[in-house]
Amino acid sequence: xxxxxxxxxxxxxxxxxxxxxxxxxxxxxxxxxxxxxxxxxxxxxxxxxxxxxxxxxxxxxxxxxxxxxxxxxxxxxxxxxxxxxxxxxxxxxxxxxxxxxxxxxxxxxxxxxxxxxxxxxxxxxxxxxxxxxxxxxxxxxxxxxxxxxxxxxxxxxxxxxxxxxxxxxxxxxxxxxxxxxxxxxxxxxxxxxxxxxxxxxxxxxxxxxxxxxxxxxxxxxxxxxxxxxxxxxxxxxxxxxxxxxxxxxxxxxxxxxxxxxxxxxxxxxxxxxxxxxxxxxxxxxxxxxxxxxxxxxxxxxxxxxxxxxxxxxxxxxxxxxxxxxxxxxxxxxxxxxxxxxxxxxxxxxxxxxxxxx
Numbered sequence: 001x002x003x004x005x006x007x008x009x010x011x012x013x014x015x016x017x018x019x020x021x022x023x024x025x026x027x028x029x030x031x032x033x034x035x036x037x038x039x040x041x042x043x044x045x046x047x048x049x050x051x052x053x054x055x056x057x058x059x060x061x062x063x064x065x066x067x068x069x070x071x072x073x074x075x076x077x078x079x080x081x082x083x084x085x086x087x088x089x090x091x092x093x094x095x096x097x098x099x100x101x102x103x104x105x106x107x108x109x110x111x112x113x114x115x116x117x118x119x120x121x122x123x124x125x126x127x128x129x130x131x132x133x134x135x136x137x138x139x140x141x142x143x144x145x146x147x148x149x150x151x152x153x154x155x156x157x158x159x160x161x162x163x164x165x166x167x168x169x170x171x172x173x174x175x176x177x178x179x180x181x182x183x184x185x186x187x188x189x190x191x192x193x194x195x196x197x198x199x200x201x202x203x204x205x206x207x208x209x210x211x212x213x214x215x216x217x218x219x220x221x222x223x224x225x226x227x228x229x230x231x232x233x234x235x236x237x238x239x240x241x242x243x244x245x246x247x248x249x250x251x252x253x254x255x256x257x258x259x260x261x262x263x264x265x266x267x268x269x270x271x272x273x274x275x276x277x278x279x280x281x282x283x284x285x286x287x288x289x290x291x292x293x294x295x296x297x298x299x300x301x302x303x304x305x306x307x308x309x310x311x312x313x314x315x316x317x318x319x320x321x322x323x324x325x326x327x328x329x330x331x332x333x334x335x336x337x338x339x340x341x342x343x344x345x346x347x348x349x350x351x352x353x354x355x356x357x
Contacts, residue, residue: 030125030150031125031150031152031153032124032125032126032127032146032149032150032151032152032153033125033126033127033151033153033154033155033353033356033357034127034128034129034143034146034147034149034151034153034154034155034186035116035126035127035128035129035155035157035349035353036128036129036130036131036139036142036143036146036154036155036156036157036175037109037112037113037116037128037129037130037131037157037159037345038130038131038132038133038139038156038157038158038159038171038172038174038175039105039109039130039131039132039133039159039171039303039304040105040132040133040134040167040171040306041054041057041058041105041132041133041134041135042054042102042103042105042106042132042134042135042136042306043055043088043089043092043103043135044135044136045101046089046090046092046093046096047089048085048086048089049085050089051084051085051086051088051089051092052081052085054134054135055080055081055084055085055088056076056077056081057134057135058134059076059080059081060073060076061133061134061170063165063166063169063170063173064166064170088307091307091311091312092307092311094310094311094315095307095310095311095315103306103307104304104305104306104307104310105304105305105306105307106132108304108305108306108334108336108337109130109132109159109304110130111337112130112159112303112304112336112337112341112342112345113128113129113130114128115337115342116128116342116345116346116349119342119343119346120346120349123357125357126349126353126357127146127149127151129142129145129146130142131143133170133171133174138174139171139174139175139178140174140177140178143175143178143179143182144178146186147182147184147186151186152186152187153186153187153188153189153356154186154187154188154189155189155190155191155349155352155353156171156172156175156188156189156190156191157190157191157345157348157349157352158171158172158190158191159303159304160193160301160303161193161194161195161200161243161247161300161301161303162193162195162226162239162240162243162244162247162301163192163193163195163239163240163243164229164233164238164239164240165233165238166229166233166238166240167227167240168193172190189352189353189356191348191349191352193243194348195243195244195246195247196243196246196247196250197348199344199347200344201247201250201251201254202254203335203340203341203344204247204251204254204298204300204335205251205254205255206340207332207335207338207340208222208251208255208298208332209255211296211298211330211332211333212296212330212332215296215330217294217328217330218294219294219295219296219328219330220261220292220293220294220295221260221261221262221263221287221292221294221295221296222257222261222262222263222295222296222297222298222332223262223263223264223265223280223283223284223295223296223297223298224244224247224248224251224262224263224264224265224297224298224299224300225265225266225267225280225297225298225299225301225313225317226244226264226265226266226267226276226299226300226301227266227267227268227301227302227308228266228267228268228269228275228276228279229241229266229275229276230271230273230274230275230276231273231274231275231276231277232273232274234276241276244264244266244300244301245264247300247301248262248263248264248300251300263283264278265278265279265280265283265284266278266279266280267279267280267281267308267312267313267317268308268312280297280313280317281316281317281320284317284320284321284324284326285320285321285323285324286324287321287326288321288322288324288325288326289324289325292326293325293326293327293328294326294327294328294329295321295326295328295329295330296329296330296331296332297313297317297329297330297331297332298331298332298333298334299313299334302334303334303335303336303341304334304335304336304337305333305334305336309331309333309334310331313331314331317329317331318331
């Protein structure tokens with residue numbers, strides 16, 4: 001008797017290169033891979049109501065404020081969202097991209113996605129998008145777009161070198177919640193934190209060297225300023241503090257600098273709780289009072305310049321330094337959409353897509 005197990009089933013017309021689908025079958029998009037760059041978020045404008053909407057979404061996130069909503073929401077909806085939008089709007093207005101009427105974070109993230117897409121120009125199966133955890137374009141809308149364009153595999157790329165539940169964690173939360181609503185969910189991968197990647201450390205070191213070489217003074221001290229977190233987050237197990245310290249240590253070693261030449265500070269504390277220390281503003285004042293006259297600051301925890309760097313550091317920290325007796329101050333920009341940064345992002349994506357491409 002013939003062995004039926006050796007037979008292969010052929011779809012009529014397939015051998016001849018014909019489309020085997022029925023004539024009335026809905027169109028099927030070619031299978032593609034989606035790469036979604038994720039950033040924290042941005043208001044749509046600097047006016048009171050735009051800021052209130054943005055801050056309301058941001059400060060209602062349980063990853064950001066871990067208090068019970070029963071306790072927190074009355075405070076948030078009362079005094080905070082009454083007073084803070086105007087102050088935050090004034091800060092954003094100082095650094096707003098008036099030509100495009102958007103925040104620098106939105107401008108840089110969009111261009112990063114565009115340039116990364118161009119870098120993959122020869123690989124039509126890879127589509128690159130960008131989305132925000134808070135504000136527009138929303139993470140959900142970008143996932144919808146990628147799925148609609150045929151992506152059955154999705155790589156989430158949170159643009160945070162160091163992991164924190166309040167950044168990478170909440171950005172991925174938004175993507176996961178979006179995928180929970182999909183009847184047909186794409187296969188999923190996420191890019192891990194890259195705080196100690198040798199290629200990232202070399203990228204930071206080269207950017208720092210180039211920017212210092214372009215100054216008309218030599219900084220006595222360079223501060224690496226990372227966004228702060230409540231100290232209790234560290235005690236609960238968030239690895240962010242340790243990863244920030246390791247990034248700075250590896251950068252210092254790569255540059256061959258002594259400990260006192262490149263130091264770590266934390267910025268942007270909010271509320272009465274103790275946050276990660278040393279605080280940036282206090283450290284800068286102490287350095288100036290101790291006789292340091294020339295200071296530079298960079299932000300290895302941000303992939304793109306934003307209000308926390310362009311207003312809080314480049315403007316606010318400069319004022320603090322000069323008021324305390326400092327004379328020369330430089331803010332060293334983030335990697336932003338530089339060619340070297342885009343090349344690094346492509347390298348990371350290619351590494352994380354192994355087996356898919």
